[in-house]
Amino acid sequence: MNGFAGSRRKTAMHIMAALVLPVLLLLGAGREVSAAGGLQMSTGYPGMSVTAGDELTFSLDFSNTTGAGMSVSLETVSLPEGWKGYFTGNGSEVSQVYVKSGDNDGKAVYNLTIPEEAAGGDYEVALRAYTAGEASDTLTLNLKVTEEEVGGSSFRSEYPEQEGASGASFSFDATLVNNSATEQNYSFSSNAPAGWSVTFTPSGESSPVNSISMEPRKSQTITVGVTPAADAEAGAYTISCAAVSAGENLKTDLTATITGKYAMDVTTPSGRLSTEAYANKQKEVALKIVNNGNTDLTNVNLSSTAPDGWNVSFSQPVIDVIEAGASVEVTAYITPGEDALSGDYVVSVKASNSDTSDSAEFRISVKTETIWGVVGVLLIVCVFAGLGWVFHKYGRR
Incomplete structure (x- = not known):
């Protein structure tokens, strides 16, 4: 009888244990979920491809749903051999x-250094945040180390050389590549000659900028505008442009070739563009051909446009060379037509070569000489001479 009762008590205890244990486990599990759920640690990019030797930073965000502020301890749970990692906040190493x-x-930053000898493959870094109570969370960083070098950051132009005439502006398209594992803020600069202007405009923007922020493994097209100084002489100019961040100094060389400014002026030594001439008589007019550009002018041809029946020729119809900033004097021989009447006429003189040209209009005042004018003067002289003889012979009578 006692044995039977004891057996019944054991059976009852087993049944109670079977009923109570799941409840206790459920309550305990609920408490852990609640505690763990009160704190969450995360980062924007927990998985990425990296290369050996990279120095990475992960900005850590925290979510606290406990309803009260708390001090959270930070620790690295697991780290591959040879790797180095630590937490920072406000520029200093921290543990809480x-x-x-x-x-x-962005409450804290986890800094991770991958050794140069790290082999390619998949790696995990486990971080833990926890409190004195039971609130905690674990963050796993999944990193794939590529065996092939992705390549360094760069700043270069596919077409780094351009040319144009003096006064022209140049526009180069350059590509800025941030191949690092962290965001970079690049500042732009150049060593352009004095008086030159260099601007940097990201694609999609309408105004130049002094700096640009770029996410890791990203590229951006930058339009580099180059405006030479107004007095820049012909020649090739190399302009070194730089994009500098805290950890990188990227440079690209651009070449702007100024082919020269071509300008010419046709005038006279005195600047006067008018003269007098007589019909059918040659008139010499001094011309001054001035090279106002910054490049020598060669094979300068002189030509003219004159009224019908007129003749215009030059002492030097072709000028071999006029140096930059210099001038050459030439004589124009202008002969009005023999039937030209008194009045003002226009003769145009043009100087030109394959690069530039200029022309000037000369006002020619034609004076007409006739035999009757001379005869008239002689008749007047004869009349006065005759009167004088008459008075001399008969005046005494």
Whole structure:
């Protein structure tokens, strides 16, 4: 009888244990979920491809749903052999952060250095955030080390050489590549000659900028505008442009070749563009051909446009060379037609070569000489001479 009762008690105890244990486990599990759910640690890019030797930074965000602020301890749970990692906040190494209730963005940074000898493959770095209570969270960083070098950051132009005449502006398209594993803020600069202007405009933007922020493994097209100085002489100019960040100094050389400014002026030594001439009589007019450009002018041809029946020739119809900033004097021989009447006429003189040209209009005042004018003068002289003889012979009578 006692044995039977004892058996019944054992059976009852087993049944109670079977009923109570799941409840206790359920309550315990609920408490852990609640505690773990009160704190969450995350980062924007927990998985990425990297290369050996990279120095990475992961901005850590925290979410606190416990309803009260708390001090959170930070630790590296697991790290591949030879790798180095530590937490920083406000520029200093830290082991704890204070997390207010709610969302806390960018509260800490995890700094990770991958050794140069790291082999290619998949790696995990486990981080843990926890409190003195039971709130905690673990963040796993999944990193794929590529065996092939992705390549360094760069700043270069596919077409780094251009040419244009003096006064022209140049526009180069360059590509800025941030091949690092972290965001970079690049500042632009150049060593352009004095008086030159260099601007940097990202694609999609309408105004130049002094700097640009770029995410890791990203590229951006930058339009580099180059405006030479107004007095820049002909020649090739190399302009070194730089994009500099805290950890990188990227440079690209651009070449702007100024082919020269071609300008010419046709005038006279005195600047006067008018003269007098007589019909059918040659008139010499001194011309001054001035090279106002910054490049020598060669094979300068002189030509003219004159009224019908007129003749115009030059002492030097072709000028071999006029040096930059210099001038050459030439004589124009202008002969009005023999039937030209008194009045003003226009003769145009043009100087030109394959690069430039200029012309000037000369006003020629034609004076007409006739035999009757001479005869008239002789008749007047004869009349006075005759009167004088008459008075001399008969005046005494």
